[in-house]
Amino acid sequence: MRLGAAVARNxxxxxxxxxxxxxxxxxVQDPIILSPRFLTGAISVAVPLVIGAMAVTPAILSGNGGxxxxxxxxxxxxxxxxxxxxxxxxxxxxxxxxxxxxxIGFAVGAxxxxxxxxxxxxPIVATLGTYLVLMGANLWLLPTPLGPVPxxxxxxxxxxxxxxxxxxxxxxxxxxxxxxGRTPFLRTLLAVGGDDRVAYSAGIxxxxxxxxxxxxxxxxxxxAGLALTSLIQSADANVGAPxxxxxxxxxxxxxxxxxxxxxxxxxxxxxxLSLFLLQNFLTNQGVSVFWQQVxxxxxxxxxxxxxxxxxxxAHGRAGP
Amino acid sequence: MIAAAPHETGDAPPLVRxxxxxxxxxxxxxxxxxxxxxxxGTVHAVIGENGSGKSTLVKILTGVVRPDxxxxxxxxxxxxxxxxxxxxxxxxxxxxxxxxVLEELSLLDNLWLGxxxxxxxxxxxxxxxxxxxxxxxELTGARPDLAAKVADLDLGTRQAAVIARSLxxxxxxxxxxxxxxxxxxxxRDRLFTAVRTRVAAxxxxxxxxxxxxxxxxxxDEVTVLRSGESVATLPVAEATPARMLExxxxxxxxxxxxxxxxxSGGTVLAVRDLRLTAGAPPFALxxxxxxxxxxxxxxxxxxxxxxxxxxxxLAPAAGAVVAPDGxxxxxxxAFVRHGxxxxxxxxxxxxxxxxxxxxxxxxIATIGRYARGGLIEERRVAAARAPLFARLGVKFGxxxxxxxxxxxxxxxxxxxxxxxxxxxxxxxxNDPTRGVDLATKQDIYGMLDELAAAGxxxxxxxxxxxxxxxxxxxxxxFHAASLYRxxxxxxxxxxxxxxxLFGRAA
Numbered sequence: 003m004r005l006g007a008a009v010a011r012n013x014x015x016x017x018x019x020x021x022x023x024x025x026x027x028x029x030v031q032d033p034i035i036l037s038p039r040f041l042t043g044a045i046s047v048a049v050p051l052v053i054g055a056m057a058v059t060p061a062i063l064s065g066n067g068g069x070x071x072x073x074x075x076x077x078x079x080x081x082x083x084x085x086x087x088x089x090x091x092x093x094x095x096x097x098x099x100x101x102x103x104x105x106i107g108f109a110v111g112a113x114x115x116x117x118x119x120x121x122x123x124x125p126i127v128a129t130l131g132t133y134l135v136l137m138g139a140n141l142w143l144l145p146t147p148l149g150p151v152p153x154x155x156x157x158x159x160x161x162x163x164x165x166x167x168x169x170x171x172x173x174x175x176x177x178x179x180x181x182x183g184r185t186p187f188l189r190t191l192l193a194v195g196g197d198d199r200v201a202y203s204a205g206i207x208x209x210x211x212x213x214x215x216x217x218x219x220x221x222x223x224x225x226a227g228l229a230l231t232s233l234i235q236s237a238d239a240n241v242g243a244p245x246x247x248x249x250x251x252x253x254x255x256x257x258x259x260x261x262x263x264x265x266x267x268x269x270x271x272x273x274x275l276s277l278f279l280l281q282n283f284l285t286n287q288g289v290s291v292f293w294q295q296v297x298x299x300x301x302x303x304x305x306x307x308x309x310x311x312x313x314x315x316a317h318g319r320a321g322p
Numbered sequence: 323m324i325a326a327a328p329h330e331t332g333d334a335p336p337l338v339r340x341x342x343x344x345x346x347x348x349x350x351x352x353x354x355x356x357x358x359x360x361x362x363g364t365v366h367a368v369i370g371e372n373g374s375g376k377s378t379l380v381k382i383l384t385g386v387v388r389p390d391x392x393x394x395x396x397x398x399x400x401x402x403x404x405x406x407x408x409x410x411x412x413x414x415x416x417x418x419x420x421x422x423v424l425e426e427l428s429l430l431d432n433l434w435l436g437x438x439x440x441x442x443x444x445x446x447x448x449x450x451x452x453x454x455x456x457x458x459x460e461l462t463g464a465r466p467d468l469a470a471k472v473a474d475l476d477l478g479t480r481q482a483a484v485i486a487r488s489l490x491x492x493x494x495x496x497x498x499x500x501x502x503x504x505x506x507x508x509x510r511d512r513l514f515t516a517v518r519t520r521v522a523a524x525x526x527x528x529x530x531x532x533x534x535x536x537x538x539x540x541x542d543e544v545t546v547l548r549s550g551e552s553v554a555t556l557p558v559a560e561a562t563p564a565r566m567l568e569x570x571x572x573x574x575x576x577x578x579x580x581x582x583x584x585x586s587g588g589t590v591l592a593v594r595d596l597r598l599t600a601g602a603p604p605f606a607l608x609x610x611x612x613x614x615x616x617x618x619x620x621x622x623x624x625x626x627x628x629x630x631x632x633x634x635x636l637a638p639a640a641g642a643v644v645a646p647d648g649x650x651x652x653x654x655x656a657f658v659r660h661g662x663x664x665x666x667x668x669x670x671x672x673x674x675x676x677x678x679x680x681x682x683x684x685x686i687a688t689i690g691r692y693a694r695g696g697l698i699e700e701r702r703v704a705a706a707r708a709p710l711f712a713r714l715g716v717k718f719g720x721x722x723x724x725x726x727x728x729x730x731x732x733x734x735x736x737x738x739x740x741x742x743x744x745x746x747x748x749x750x751x752n753d754p755t756r757g758v759d760l761a762t763k764q765d766i767y768g769m770l771d772e773l774a775a776a777g778x779x780x781x782x783x784x785x786x787x788x789x790x791x792x793x794x795x796x797x798x799x800f801h802a803a804s805l806y807r808x809x810x811x812x813x814x815x816x817x818x819x820x821x822x823l824f825g826r827a828a
Contacts, residue, residue, distance in 0.1 A: 011471070186438035189431050196424040203384070203422055204436030204487070205407035211440070264426050 013257025013309050014269035020255070020305065021272045024279040031286060042166045046159070048278040049168040050077065050230040054245045055252035055274035056175050056267060057222035061114070061125065062253055064215040065195030065262025068118075071129040073223045073249050075136035076110055078242020080227025082144045084151060085237035094152040104174075104224045110136070111220020115213030133246065140239035149236035158232040171229035175222040179267050182218075191215055196263030251298060252277050255305050276301075335398045337362050337495050337526040338383065338414075343392030344550070345378050352378040354550035356392070358528075360495060365517070365527040367537045367558070369566055370547030370759070376530050377419075379547070380499045383528070384416045385409040397494070410436070413494035417485050417501040419757055420670070425473035430454050432472050433487050457486045460516050462509055477504045478621040485513060489520070496520075497528045502536060503756050503785065506621035507823070514540050532759060533786065534563040546570055567760065587611030589646045590779045591632070591662065591748050596641035598624045598631070602803035604641055609748065609779045614770055616794030617783040620823050624800040626667065626752065629783035633657070633664025633750040661747030663687075665737055665754050667783075673737045674725045681707070681721040683736050688743045710739040713772075715765050731762030738766065748779045755789060767793050787819050801825040 008015050028035050035041070054073055061070035080103050088094045093102060110132065117128035150156065158167035182188050194201045194211045202208050227242065234241060256273025258265030280301060284294045340358040344351070353375040360366045370376050381387040382394065385403025394401050396412050403409045409416070423432050433454045438444050451468060458466035461482045472480060481504040488496055496517070502510050517527060517540065529541055537544055537558065544561040546554050546569040554569050592608040602624070609615055609632075619625035630636035632643060634657025642650045643657075651657050657664070666672035675683055685692065685703050692702040714735040718728055725733055734754060741749065749770075755763045770780050770793060784790050790797050797809045799822030806825055809818050 182441075185441040186443055187441055189427065190438070190440060192427060193424050193431070193435060196426050197422070200422040200424055201435070203386075203406050203416070203418060205405075205410040206436050207407065207440070214440075263424070 012266065013259075013264070014266045014272060015257075016305065016309055017256040017269045017272035017276060021276045021279065024276055024283060028279055028283050028286075031283060035282075038164070042161050042164075044278075044282065046166040046168045046233055048275060049166070049172060050226050050233060051245065051248055051252065051278055052271055052274040053172060053175055053222055053226035053229055054249035055256065055270040056179070057219045057226055058249045058253050059258055059265070059267055059270045060191065060215040060218045060222075061129075062258050062260060063191055063195045063262060063265060064212045066118075066198055066212075067125050068195065068212075068215070068262050069125045069129060069250070069260070070111075070114060070216060070219050071126065071246050071250075072110070072114060072132040072136055073219065073226070074243045074246030075133050075140060076107060076220060076223040076242065077227040077230055077245055078140050078239060079110070079136050080107060080224050081231045081234075081241060082140050082237050082239055084155070084228075084231050085148050086143045089152060096152075096154045099152065100228070103228065104221055107224025107227070108217045108221040111223065112213055112217035114220065115216030118216060119209040119212035133243075137239075137243055140242070144237055144239045147236055147238040151231055151235055151237070155228070155232045156235060159235060168229040168232050171225045171232075174225045178218070178221070187211075187214070192263050194263075248277065249274070251302055255302055257305075257309055336360065336395070337397060338528070339393075339395040339398075340379075340382075341393045341395075343379075343382060343389045343394065345375075345382065345387060345389050351550055353382075353389070355552070356547070356550065357552045358545050358555070360526045360528055362494070362524045362526045363521055364542040365521055365529050365540050367529045367531060367541035367544040367561075368547060369531065369537065369544060370570055374547040374570070374759070375550040376547055377499070378550075380416065380418070380497055380528075380530065383409065383414060383495075383497060407436075410491065410493075414497065415488035415491040415493035415495070416497040417488045417499060419500040419503070421477070421480050421484055421504065423472045423480050423483060425471065427472060428469050429458070429466060429472055429475065429483060430468040432483055433458070433468075433490055435487060437491070453490060454486070457489055457516075458482065461486055461512050463512060476622050478506055478509055481505055482509055482513070489516065493525070495526045495528060497530070499530045500532065500757055502531065502533070504621065506785075507820075508620070510536075532757070533788075534566065535788065537561065537566075570760065587777055591643065591660070592646065593632075593638075593643050594641055596631070596643070597639045598627050598800075598803045600639045602639070605805040607798060607805060607808070609781060611747070611777045611779050612774050613795045614774050614780040614782065614793055616790040616797035617781065617800065618787065618790050618797050618819055618823065619800030619806075621785070623823075624803045624805075625783050625798075627803075628798075628800060628805075629667075629750055629752040629781065630664075632662070632748075632781055633666070633752065634662055635664055635666065658744075661745075663741035663744050663746035663749050665734075665741055665749070665751045667752035667756065669730065669733060669737065669756075674733055676724070676726050678725060679722045680716075680718050680725050680728065680736060683725040684711075684740050684743070687740050706743050707739065710742055711735075714739055714769060729759075731758040734758055735762065735765065738769065742769075742773075746778060748781065749773060750781045750783075752783045753785055754782065756785070763789075787816060790819060791816060797822075799823060 054077060057073045058070050061068045083103065083106070084099065088099050088102065093099055114129050114132055117123045118125045158170060160167055190206055190211055193206060194208050198208050230241065252274035253270045254260065255276055256265065256269030258269055277298065280297065281294060284297055289297070336359045338360045340356055343353055343356040345353040356375060356379060368376055368379065378387065382389050385405045385408050388402065401412060430450065434450055454468055455466060462479060472483065481501065485501055502513065505513065521527060531537060541558045544556050544558060544566065545552050546566060548570055587610055589608045590611050594606050595604045597604050617625040617629050627636065631638050634651065634654045644650055645660055651660055675686060681703065684707050688706065689698065692698050716735045716739065717732050725736060728736065754766060774780050782793065791814060795811050797814060797819060799806045799809060799819060801823065802825060806822050809822060
């Protein structure tokens, strides 16, 4: 019951438990997972998904049907820009490339936010629009995959002082979110997501908060795109889009309420890690990719049902 | 409008002065000509029927809507607010009728909502906690758990919290828009004390209420609104309930609002060994055909809960609701089959279907009865609806309009009509006149009277003693999560009820 109350208070707890259970199952299945070699590779592969899940989180938290479908193609857009635009223009050095790409990511996110908060489109439709635009732009810029990537990104694919290189890109979003948590912004975002009328009547600039939330999502997606580039060592117009549904799955698995205003970044991170472990576990078991999809879907549904059930139990509410 | 003129020689400039303000929403002229002056250090009450323009007045002063005509001056300077933030900046804090809280955030965060910049705390953490704790203690008399999620707090505490939020802004003008509905009497008295202290220090208050006793207790002067016009401003000494009613609607109030004597028929519904919460003492009660049974109690003492149980909306912790033949009513469907109709308390969340039309909101509970061969016959819906709407005096534009286009009182009438179409044997009403104007109240009381005379058992939970006195044949008073006593008609008095509320014999 105390666990139930803890989960009801913070749904990320359930995501954390799921992660631990999958971790134990993976270790029991094959202890090789604990070897430094495997661990380094595995973490590198998980990083883009983890950052992507972080990227979709602020939009969902901002409420009123908050959602960002464009995270995947935006990751791909960043990946494509590195090779197609920045390298030919001589802007591939990290101190130039990183700020430029982050600014582009933030700008695309802010456009999403503008469409949602000012033009007042439904988030799922607005970001479907940017999804299609970015997908099209990616394919137009780069019809076939192309390499190589700048040296510094290539180096980041290998461990640095024992730490898998792509982990570097987690530091940015984690730091930004941590610092925002120490300002009123995070709670203001939860307020807007919880009930925008309450926030508005309390004098909060609801539109500004929503635009910033989507902008943050775009910024994080740019970090994810960089991590993805260092991982795959090439540019590929189609590499980003599949992340869209995965990151939403990860966030939902992490207990982020799709109604907005409820959830934590830890939830999304654990959700993404769980999704990754599950995929790894099933692959090792020789489960086909198609059945893996079924397993993801069932895990997601089970997690949502469990979350709702535990919350109801903890509140002691019967009723409809 | 010159009624305010004699006061104007006072030295303090008016805090807020509204002259000739008008506002229309489409065809509806919500405000036609509103004139009002609030001086610092005074409480100015506004009273008026539903649709008289009170909500629009508040929305203008809060910056939610902008007036079409007229002038608004704050501290002598013309003001035109672009939004709640600007109104706040001008020193106006508003506590709305709706309890605007964020359930997922802590009490502390709810209290300070909107006071910070986006990336910077304006007030140090220690001071936040101290001020929040002290103001909640001032209002509720209890040490608050500031870290508690608002989802875990009861309605009364939530309402105290939204009032506290306004007071923490240290406003020059405080607008209380029917902000006392969910408060129990002890907290309301504390609120009034807190307001008086601040008024003595120069705060101006615009106090919007339907409760005459609250006006007498708190206000210095009263403005009466009728159909969007301010018809009179009176010093509170002259604002007797009869005078205010006359100004509002021309109707004179009668203390007793029902004519029927409550001739008791046979029992139609009973409770046995019922416990409202685990561990609370059990009780029994029988409800007779043709009576109006009131349920009263301080907030959180079980009257609200009991009315939900009687309505089949909530299961008791132990015991059962039984039909006269002793069969248990196990769930909502059994209640409906037994002829129990329930009108919930929270109109917005449990009563109306917000996106649906007025017509659909009426028909939803009885929709199967109007079908022939599976298709709804509009003619049969109309035949069921017309007499009920006429009897209740529902005022609406078109039937196809969304129910949210109606005022709160008219929404409540539609819900009542919906349940009456079921031809219930037992009608359970949970605080049905909350936030409803006096004329609508009288329409509803008249309906209850007729129903009782026709043999329907009516159960009404009310937070207003006046209402219980005005309409009930018997009143069941709840205290400490159980039935304390049933006050029979012969003993019904304000004193008897108040004594019961506090768990003392009269």
